[in-house]
Amino acid sequence: MDYFNIGKKCLKFAQKQNIDEAEVYITNSRAISAEIEKGSMKNAKEFQDHGISIRVVKNGSIGFSFSTDFKWNNLEKMVLTAVKLSxxxxxDSDFRNFPFPSPYPSIKGTYDEKIASLSITSAMDYCLRTAFAAQIDKRIFSINVQLVCGTVERILLNLNGIEVNSKESAIQLFSQITAKENSETSSGFEFQTSRYLQIDPEFVGKSSAEMALNSLHAQNIETGTYPIILHPFAVSHLLATAIGAAVNAEAIQYKRSYLTGLKDQEVAVEFLEIIDNGIYIDKNGVAGLGTSKCDGEGVPKQKTPLIFKGVLKNYLYDTYTAGKDDCQSTGNAARRSYRSLPSISITNLEILGQSGNLDSFISETTNGILFYYTADQPNIATGDFSGLISNGFKIEKGSIAYPLKQTMVGINMLDFLKQIYAVGTDYRQVYHVITPSLCVSDVKIAGAN
Amino acid sequence: MIDFLENLIDQYLQQGAEFIDIRIEKNNFNNINIVNGKTRDIISALDNGVGIRVFIKGAWGFSCTNKLDNNSIQHSMDSAFKIAHIVSQKAKIKFKLKEQSSYRKKVKYPHKKSLLDVSIEEKLKLALNLDKQAKMYDNRIVNTNTSYVDFVGDQFLLNSFGTLLEMKINFIRVVSRTYAFEAGVRQRGFESIGGTCGFELIDSEKAQNLGTLSSEQAIRLLKAVPAKAGKFTVLMNPALTGVFVHEAFGHACEADAVLSGESILADRIGTQIGLDTVTIIDDPTLKGKFGYYPYDSEGNLSRKKILVENGVLKNFLHSLETASRLNMEPTGNARAQNYQNVPIVRMSNTYFQPGDWKLEELFEEVKNGLFLEGWIYGYTDPSDGSFTFKCRQAHRIEKGECKELLRDAGLSGMTLEILKNIIGIGRDIEFSEGYCGKENQNVPVTDGGPHVAVKDVIVGGLK
Structure with a gap:
């Protein structure tokens, strides 16, 4: 299908309807998935999804409509609906305009033909290898594995002359393990994501099984104040919200974020450096999951320093919020598909380290907590975080003593950022965050004892 | 079209498919977002597509597309069949699906005022008014966000048991989010209302005052102090009881978790898992509630299930597959978010049955502890029964009386311990609606229950 010309025809038709601005966004995606349940192949799926959307602006008011049907009478209806809504x-006098064309960075490493052509049989094979690698002990009770991969072609056109297209691929392999001994159970997980077909099923299987086994026979601890060592999983989950969501210019302008009014002020330890890197490419030449030449409005992606020498340097903007603050968009308008409007989001949040790694931090800790993961999120309005440590361990005399049961952690994120005393160099890409392990002193831990 | 689809099913049954279902959807939805009195976005769209599942010897193949011409549907069917065939060769767990009753019905969700008969202008006016109401409540309200969503779908479901359902689905939801700020303190308010009904929902008192209710909450919380961490006797309000029943207990009753070895309730049907005052129910037949549906996404008739009766675990929630593998009957709990997803085991309207305590008696029983109200989010690990919830607000209880307001209290615990540590169940009941997320699918649900007092609960806080 000639998406480019269909998009142009829609724009032309919109232009005749007494409007100020119009933009067409088209995505065409294909994905496959395969799943193992309790060690046995269970199902596989194939998804095909293409559609077109239009954003129309009249006096700053935005109307949006999309269609999955490309017949011209339906496209006409789509355009007229968006016009009517606008x-x-x-x-809204705060709306300035959609972006104008500007040069894009040259980005490689976002598309791998091997993912595009991966067959269901190969996807199943990756899952089976993962499950096999997880069978390291008779206490492994349940193995669930899922592989999802796919490609997407994006086309963006607007009346200001932007005409851009791109192709991206991605793959994710996830393993979830339950271990059981006598009447006790525990769980563990591991995963890998990449733009390229570069995943290691043996690592994912074995590591998830080890986490489940190590988490058996969890114990309660005394309520108290401890240093905590955060695995990259925990860091990424906390900072994606506490920094990523809190520096969103919309949250700042609407005073929803605890970082409102703190720009150019010291918010973290002097050695902490965090950037939003929309053009991140790893040392093997593979792009980050948030890397592409432009965002969902056609603004070039860039590197935006967020925290430098402990000082909050920038917020993340799309064109609307940038217009309100009279500055330039940082290229952070994210857009999943034709179904969704752009919204501000991190691209690749990079936490830059100094020295050390998870093992060295543990060995240097006399009495502390290894914090692997939490499903809780900080409250971005207050910066307060209180959450359950899922997969955590007590550290005693430089080594892991036992897994933790029902242990909660509580701290305000401004205190968290100021109490960081070490940032490692053992980087991991955890979805849209690239981070090493890090250590925070004097954190309130509520145990069941 | 129907003849073409039924012939297609026959054709692939002859080629070796053991079960096939086809879901065709033509979904129409509106979404209005107001921020600080301005229309942030207004969306109106049509989303059409088909999802096809094929089952062969313990394995499923699924394919979906949003191209609805006969060639594309035939291609999707062929793809799902081939995938099922390939997967079945590697599947170690073999089983047959038990044949179920078939239904040939046309069903319409109840409504008094059709969502299609109300203009987008009127829907926008409603959202703008509620947003203004929230802003006008107090000058310390610094941000208001009001969203209106409605959905009308024509959905066709055919399966190889002979089922042909034509369902006209409708639901509506309005949400008000507010932020208050004073002297360096920032707090959030949240209120929502929704149901499987028409625009008449807007006539209710709660809907008319949604902005005020949300702002009231945000302003009230400005005075709250952080909760203290530790172990407490707590009184949960109905909204929190509802989310406990759903998150901490309901997910462990989903039979797919039982089969994948991820539920603590796996071997406990017929055993006492809580005090004999505990009864928990899942009922998709409650018309108008957000989790209502007459047939599930596999074409099974929905019905009321008693999950726990007087403390004894009675039932799991099933799909066609889980019921077949566990040799039980489907419960009508297989739900798919839309044609792009396969049906999986889900809850509907899930609630804790009220007891006979008056609210003041519960406060007296708790004596010294915490009154925990509402929730912001919650999650659970059904494999070990651990859960955690973040409460919207809390009060300290001293000598049976409600004292100062607290913020950022989170409770955590083990589900089965809570069910055994209950010390009183209120005679009231309230429901609240929302979306439940599982395996990247969100479906509308309702949770409910009375005030419930529980001893020895871990509460996390900042102090």
Whole structure:
């Protein structure tokens, strides 16, 4: 299908409808997945999804509609719906304009033909290898594995002359293990994501099984104040919200973020450096999951320093919020598909380290906590975080003593950022965050004892 | 079209498929987002597509597309069949699906005022008014966000048991989020209302005052102090009881978790798992509730299930597959978010049955502890029964009386311990609606229950 010309025809038709701005976004994606349940192949799926959307602006009011049907009468209806919606809304003088064309960075490493052509049989094979690698002990009770991969072609056109297309691929392999001994159970997980077909099923299987086994026979600990060593899983989960969501210019402008008003102020330890890197390429030439030449509005992606020498340097903008603050968009308008409007999001959040790694931090800790993961999130309005440590361990005299049961951690994220005393160099890409392990002193831990 | 689809099913059954279902959807939805009195976005769209599943010897193949011409549907069917065939060659767990009753029905979700008959202008006016109401409540409200969503779908479901369902689905939800700020303190308010009904929902008192209710909460919390961490006797309000029943207990009752070895309830049907005052129910037949549906996404008739009766575990929630593998009956709990997803085991309207305590008696029983109200989010690990919830607000209870307001209290515990540590169940019941996420699918649900007092609960806080 000639998506480019269909998009142009929609734009031309919109232009005739007494509007100020229009933008067409088309995505065409294909994905496959395969799943293992309790060690046995269970199902596989194939997804095909293409669609077109239009954003229309009249007096700053945005109307949006999409269609999965490319017949012209349906596309006409889609355009007219968006036009009507834009005329119905409240005029917004804060809206400036959609972006104009500007040079894009040259980005490689976002698309791997091997992912595009991966067969269901090969996807199943990766899952089976992962499950096999997880069978390291008779206490491994349940093995669940899922592989999802796919490609997406994106086309963006607007009336200001932006015409851009791109192709991306991605793969994720996830393993979830339950271990059982007598009446006790525990769980562990591991995963890898990449733009390229570069995943290691043996690592994913074995590591998830080890985490489940190591988490058996969890114990309660005394409530108290401890240093905590955070695995990259925990760091990425906390900072994606506490930094990533809190520096979103919309949250700042609407005063929803605890970082409101703190720009150019010291918010973290002097050696902490965090950047949003929309053009991140790893040392093997593979792009980050948030890397591409432009964002969901056609603005070039860039590197934006967020925290430098402990000082909050920037917020993340799309064109609307940038217009309100009279600055340039940072290229952070994210867009999953034609179904969704752009919204501000991190691209690749990079936490830059100094020295050390998880093992060295543990060996230097006399009495502390190894914090592997939490599903809880900080409250970005207050910066307060209180959450359950899922997969955590007590550290005694430089080594792991036992896994933790029902242990909660509580700290305000501004204190967290100021109490960081070490940042490692053992980087991991955890979805859209690239981070090493790090250590925080004097954290309140609530145990069941 | 129907003849073409039924012929297609026959054709692939003859080639070796053991079961096939086809779901065709034509979904129409509106979404209005107001921020600080301005229309942030207004969306109106049509989303059409088909999802096809094929089952062969313990394995499933699935394919979906949003191209609805006969050639594309035939291609999707062929793809799902081939995938099922390939997977079945590697599947170690073999089983047959038990044949179920077939239904040929046309079903319409109840409504008084059709969502299609209300103009987008009127929907926008409602959202703008509620947003203004939230802003006008207090000058310390610094940000208001009001969203309106409605959905009308024409959905066709055919399966190889002979089922042909034509369902006209409708639901509506309005949400108000507010932020208050004073003297360096920032707090959030949240209120929502929703149901499987028409625009008449907007006539309710709660819907008319949604902005005020949300702002009231945010302003109230400005005075709250951080909760202290530790072990407490707590009183949960109905909204929190509801989310406990759903998150901490309901997910462990989902039979797919039982089969994958991820539920603590796996071998416990017929055993006492809680005090004999505990009864828990899942009921998708409650018309108007957000989790209502007459047939599930596999075409099974929905019905009320008693999950726990007087403390004894009675039932799991099933799909066609889990019921077949565990030699039980489907419960009508297989739900798919839309045609792009396969049906998986889900809850509907899940609630804790009320007891006979008055609210003041519960406060007296707790004596010294915490009154925990509402929730921001919650999650659970069904494999070991651990859960954690972040409460919207809390109060300290001293000598049976409600004292100062607290913020950022989170409770955590082991589900089965909570069910055994209950010391009183209120006679009231309230429901709240929301979306439940599982395996990247969100479906509308309702949770409910009374006030419930529990001893020895771990509460996390900042102090």
């Amino acid at each position: 005329q119905t809304g409240v005029p």
